Amino acid sequence: xxxxxxxxxxxxxxxxxxxxxxxxxxxxxxxxxxxxxxxxxxxxxxxxxxxxxxxxxxxxxxxxxxxxxxxxxxxxxxxxxxxxxxxxxxxxxxxxxxxxxxxxxxxxxxxxxxxxxxxxxxxxxxxxxxxxxxxxxxxxxxxxxxxxxxxxxxxxxxxxxxxxxxxxxxxxxxxxxxxxxxxxxxxxxxxxxxxxxxxxxxxxxxxxxxxxxxxxxxxxxxxxxxxxxxxxxxxxxxxxxxxxxxxxxxxxxxxxxxxxxxxxxxxxxxxxxxxxxxxxxxxxxxxxxxxxxxxxxxxxxxxxxxxxxxxxxxxxxxxxxxxxxxxxxxxxxxxxxxxxxxxxxxxxxxxxxxxxxxxxxxxxxxxxxxxxxxxxxxxxxxxxxxxxxxxxxxxxxxxxxxxx
Numbered sequence: 472x473x474x475x476x477x478x479x480x481x482x483x484x485x486x487x488x489x490x491x492x493x494x495x496x497x498x499x500x501x502x503x504x505x506x507x508x509x510x511x512x513x514x515x516x517x518x519x520x521x522x523x524x525x526x527x528x529x530x531x532x533x534x535x536x537x538x539x540x541x542x543x544x545x546x547x548x549x550x551x552x553x554x555x556x557x558x559x560x561x562x563x564x565x566x567x568x569x570x571x572x573x574x575x576x577x578x579x580x581x582x583x584x585x586x587x588x589x590x591x592x593x594x595x596x597x598x599x600x601x602x603x604x605x606x607x608x609x610x611x612x613x614x615x616x617x618x619x620x621x622x623x624x625x626x627x628x629x630x631x632x633x634x635x636x637x638x639x640x641x642x643x644x645x646x647x648x649x650x651x652x653x654x655x656x657x658x659x660x661x662x663x664x665x666x667x668x669x670x671x672x673x674x675x676x677x678x679x680x681x682x683x684x685x686x687x688x689x690x691x692x693x694x695x696x697x698x699x700x701x702x703x704x705x706x707x708x709x710x711x712x713x714x715x716x717x718x719x720x721x722x723x724x725x726x727x728x729x730x731x732x733x734x735x736x737x738x739x740x741x742x743x744x745x746x747x748x749x750x751x752x753x754x755x756x757x758x759x760x761x762x763x764x765x766x767x768x769x770x771x772x773x774x775x776x777x778x779x780x781x782x783x784x785x786x787x788x789x790x791x792x793x794x795x796x797x798x799x800x801x802x803x804x805x806x807x808x809x810x811x812x813x814x815x816x817x818x819x820x821x822x823x824x825x826x827x828x829x830x831x832x833x834x835x836x837x838x839x840x841x842x843x844x845x846x847x848x849x850x851x852x853x854x855x856x857x858x859x860x861x862x863x864x865x866x867x868x869x870x871x872x873x874x875x
Contacts, residue, residue, distance in 0.1 A: 493530025493539070498841075499523070500872035506644060508863045515644045521548040525560065536567040542610075546601070553640035553653060554600040560610045571618040577610040580628075582673065582686060584727045584736045585758040586778050587798040587818065591686055591723035591738050594671060596634040596693050603645060603847075603861075604829075609634045623676030630669035633691045636714065645864035647857075652701055652711040660696075660747030661718050667691055683726030692719040692742070696749055718745040734762045736780070754786035756793070762802075776802035778816065792857050795821045800829075809835045825851045825858055843870040 504519040523546040531538040542561040548554035563576030583589035594611055601607035614629040635657050639646035659665065669690025676683065695714035702710040723740040739757040744750055760780030768775040778800040782793035800816025810833070817828040828848040835841050845868040852862045 493528055495526065495528055496875060497524070497526035497542070498872045498874045500870050502868065502870045504644075504866055504868045506864060506866045508865065510644055511648060511860075511863050512641070514641045515646075516550050516642065519549050519551070519644065521546055521554065523547075527561075538565045539563070540565070548643075551600070551640050551643035553638065553643055556600065556637065558598065558609050560608075562610070563613075570620070571616060573617070574613070574615040577612050578615070579608055579610060580613075580615070580626075582684060582723070582725060583738055584682075584725050585738050585760065585780055586736075586762070586800065587780050587816075588758055588782060588793055589738065590740050590756045590758060591684070591725045593686075593688050593693055593721060593723075594628060594630070596636055598637050600637045600639055600643065602845075609637070623674055626671075626673045626675075628669075628671040628673075630671065630690060631666075633665045633667060633669070633716070635665070635716070636693065636695065638714075645861045645866070648860045649698075649700075649709050650711045651698065652713050655701055655713050657695075657713055658699060658715040659691075660715060661745075667718070680729040681726065682728070683724065686721075686723040686725075688719070688721040688723075690718065691716050692721075692744075696744065696747055715747065717747040717749060719743060720745060732764045732766060734764075736760055736762070754784065756782075756784040756786070756791075758782050758793075760798070772806040774802075774804045774806060776804070778802060778814075782818075792818070792820065792825075792827065797821065811835075820856075823851065823853045823856060825849070825853060825856065827858060839874050841870075841872045841874060843872070844868070845870075 500523050502521045502523065506517050509517065523544070525542055525544045527540070527542045529538065529540050540561050540563055541559070543557070544560050545557040546554060559577050561578055563574050563578040565572065565574045580594040582592045582594070594613070595608035596611065597605050598607040598609050599605070611630060611634060612632045616627045618625050635653070638651035638653055641650050661667070667690060669688070671686065671688040671690070673684055673686040696717040697715040698712035699715055700709035700711070701713050704710045720743045721740055723738070725738045727734055727736045737757070737759050740755070742754045744752050758780055760778065763777045765775040765777070767773065778798070780798045782796040782798065784791050784794040786794070796818050798816060798818040800814055803813040805811035813830070813832045815830040817826050819826050830846040831843075833841065833843045848865040849858055849861045852858045
């Protein structure tokens with residue numbers, strides 16, 4: 472946290488410099504999350520209202536070779552104290568030189584090509600209280616050095632401070648049946664703890680219609696390796712748990728190839744645990760699939776995409792829903808002035824026949840308003856599997872945001 476505070480102070484000093492006057496932008500939004508069934512835990516609720524804001528300040532100079540970018544985020548939730556939270560999503564300086572580029576500060580980096588899960592994406596921690604899809608990320612303190620050559624792009628990362636994953640509180644919904652206690656200190660099964668310095672490197676390139684990336688990460692796994700009970704109910708069952716974080720080495724590959732209207736995609740990782748009770752063990756995960764786009768399927772400007780992805784993991788089945796699963800979806804893009812899009816599909820577990828369905832839709836109104844709606848359903852859930860906690864948590868979420 473001290474690195475985040477230092478970055479905020481440095482950024483505030485820049486903003487007060489009269490020689491620098493950049494551009495302000497961002498959004499404010501209101502959100503309704505409504506559940507169709509009563510919760511499993513009486514502390515939870517059927518409806519949740521929240522509001523969020525993300526202002527952005529951006530300034531560049533020396534013809535764009537130097538820039539400063541900051542994004543601050545804050546959400547207030549009606550019931551869940553853990554979801555009422557703030558974060559520095561971005562507060563970084565970037566310098567571009569002849570053959571290399573460097574970024575210093577708090578930033579976000581995305582790796583991956585798949586639609587339904589990004590297993591290679593490990594630089595930033597997941598902000599799980601924002602959405603269970605794992606797409607929202609916390610800002611990560613980093614020093615990044617990139618070099619661009621004819622033979623590809625190489626990115627080097629030094630990550631000096633670990634961000635713990637956010638989890639919903641007792642009143643939050645959806646959440647695991649057993650509350651993850653984020654007020655107590657997390658457990659690190661190695662000496663350096665949260666101050667461990669992580670390292671990463673990625674090589675990316677394209678050859679004709681082929682795009683690919685090779686990555687290697689050595690540091691603290693962004694996903695807890697275990698959860699340890701720290702409170703018990705009167706029956707002796709765990710009432711809350713604390714996360715355990717371990718050191719890993721992760722090698723990854725991601726790529727896609729374009730054949731006309733077809734796009735074939737692959738992500739795969741091999742993770743080796745370097746500390747704790749799992750030290751020396753390995754897990755392998757992969758996502759492979761395709762997206763076919765039917766351009767102008769109505770005879771006009773609209774496109775229809777067919778998405779199919781298969782997920783495999785040889786790890787613990789209690790840790791991931793993506794161990795032997797098939798995801799299928801349709802993507803409707805109207806290509807109109809309002810940028811109307813709809814993505815609808817479901818993920819089916821081949822072992823348990825559990826089905827997780829989703830519909831995501833968005834549409835702009837005028838120049839400044841964006842309406843987003845999301846429906847998530849869970850059926851056929853089984854005990855001792857991650858989705859069992861969500862068996863009563865089918866919900867609709869609606870966001871209305873004003874961009875300035």
